[in-house]
Amino acid sequence: MSELVEMEVHGITLDPTSQMPIVVLKSKEDETVILPIWIGAWEANSIAMKLQGVEPPRPMTYDLLKNIITEMGGNVERVVISDLRNHTYFAEIYINQGNNTLVIDSRPSDAINLALRFGAPIFTTPEVLEKSAIPQPQEDEEKKKLREWLENIKPEDFGIGGEKG
Numbered sequence: 001m002s003e004l005v006e007m008e009v010h011g012i013t014l015d016p017t018s019q020m021p022i023v024v025l026k027s028k029e030d031e032t033v034i035l036p037i038w039i040g041a042w043e044a045n046s047i048a049m050k051l052q053g054v055e056p057p058r059p060m061t062y063d064l065l066k067n068i069i070t071e072m073g074g075n076v077e078r079v080v081i082s083d084l085r086n087h088t089y090f091a092e093i094y095i096n097q098g099n100n101t102l103v104i105d106s107r108p109s110d111a112i113n114l115a116l117r118f119g120a121p122i123f124t125t126p127e128v129l130e131k132s133a134i135p136q137p138q139e140d141e142e143k144k145k146l147r148e149w150l151e152n153i154k155p156e157d158f159g160i161g162g163e164k165g
Contacts, residue, residue, distance in 0.1 A: 004123035012048045036150050043109035050116045062113040076118035079111035084131040
């Protein structure tokens with residue numbers, strides 16, 4: 001496998017066409033490298049809550065998973081967005097438990113949620129970035145607008161969850 005590219009969650013936004021949530025990952029080394037992944041509303045809300053520092057009164061699903069992993073002596077070391085096949089992303093969660101490393105198959109949205117809760121880095125492969133790239137030379141106008149929009153969104157554009165207060 002080639003060298004991994006470290007990514008960070010840039011934010012959550014909505015696809016302007018389908019209104020589906022998108023988690024936007026950006027390379028930590030090169031901010032022009034982006035990886036938009038369409039995810040479910042519930043998963044997007046969980047990511048947004050964590051990014052905004054909202055603490056629920058009782059453990060939500062990802063907090064529960066973190067508690068279980070921690071109580072069993074584990075820690076999420078990293079997550080890797082490992083493949084893109086037939087328009088579906090695949091991820092792996094690397095959990096250290098003593099001298100053991102468990103590699104768990106996951107949806108990217110679940111892996112990202114756990115990475116955020118453990119403070120673990122998020123990686124992808126150059127192959128996934130290549131497969132997900134919107135083609136530049138012959139892209140149609142809609143794809144061009146989407147690419148430009150994804151490249152230029154700012155954290156204040158996200159607006160999921162609204163302002164606290």
